Amino acid sequence: MSEKSFQFTIEPWSVVLENKKYHTPIFNLLQRKMRLEVKDEKNEGDFYVLEAPEWVNVIPVTKNNEVVLVEQYRYGIEQPTLEIPGGMVDPGEKPLDSIKRELVEETGYESANWSSLGKVSSNPAIMTNYTHLYLAEECELIASEQPAGDEHERINVHLLPMDKFLDFVTDGTIHHSIMVAAVARFLLKSKQEARS
Template sequence: MDEKKEPTIEDESPTDLVWQRLSSELVADCRVFRIERRWNADPRSGRAHDFYVLDAPDWINVVPLTSSGEVVMIEQYRHGTDEVTLEIPGGMVDDGETPREAAARELLEETGYRSPELIYLGRSHPNPAIQNNWIHTFLAQPAERIGNPVSDGTEQTRVRLVRLSDVPHLIAQGIITHSLVIVGFYFLSLYQNGAIEAR
């Protein structure tokens, strides 16, 4: 009986695709990210082109599951799309914080829930075309309510409990639209199917 082999990608060096950094300058500091203009040389022709990159801190997402199989989700207004979205808790990793510490803080601040365990599910690039950061995804299980969300400053959230079994339909129906939230649920499915291990 043949052993099952893990899928692989051919080991080819991508060095012929790498653009050389010639110079860069800070264009704007926008509090939650900085805009950097970079001049890079095309590896084929050597010709220089300018590109704009959002220099941002790492982010976290948390999939909080209650003991009854509900996801603790939040509704909040998003200024980019001018609408209220249904999401999982998330936010920036502050200076001096680890992603796990940020996940625990954001979970409590945005939902009033906490969990005795945060399981690291993985990380992904939010948008490598223009951003240089990672988003780290955690599972909080069991999530238990200990208070109310901290709605101060410009961020206000409303908690919604959603059955985990309903999430695929909410994504398919366009009710959950945030791509990073969808990635979080994909990581959860990989974990539940044994494709990734708890960390």
């Protein structure tokens, strides 16, 4: 741990018992009985968490400095969204391999120039997983047809100049929180590279 790292001081809770309450293809709902024991204090309670696979997303940038985006309908908010490509890490797959596959499947683009933007906890209050963030530069179109997507997935692919993409993040057109986290990491990386 570097000397600049934050030193956490909060006491950890321990899992006393865990039950799988519900299973879906996307997540498991777990009930965890957890306990905190510090000095003269004892605290115990039931907590519900979603156990999900690792997720991945990527900011794909073409040689013309355009960002490759996907437009799709999101069932949770019952509205279409404009997003960077992403998905789930399949069992036995590494995150980088997953996002390379997802980029081609969702957009028809590929890249030989990848870098990590780190990872973020998807929602640490109720979820067990992380989202791995990537930047793919000099992306090229390799598929001539619109990608088919998964069974219930319909995707329209859009290219936006970088400035317009960032404007859409600023004005809330692009509002998916994990996508916005990727943009923040991208901008911090760009700022750091400009300093060096």
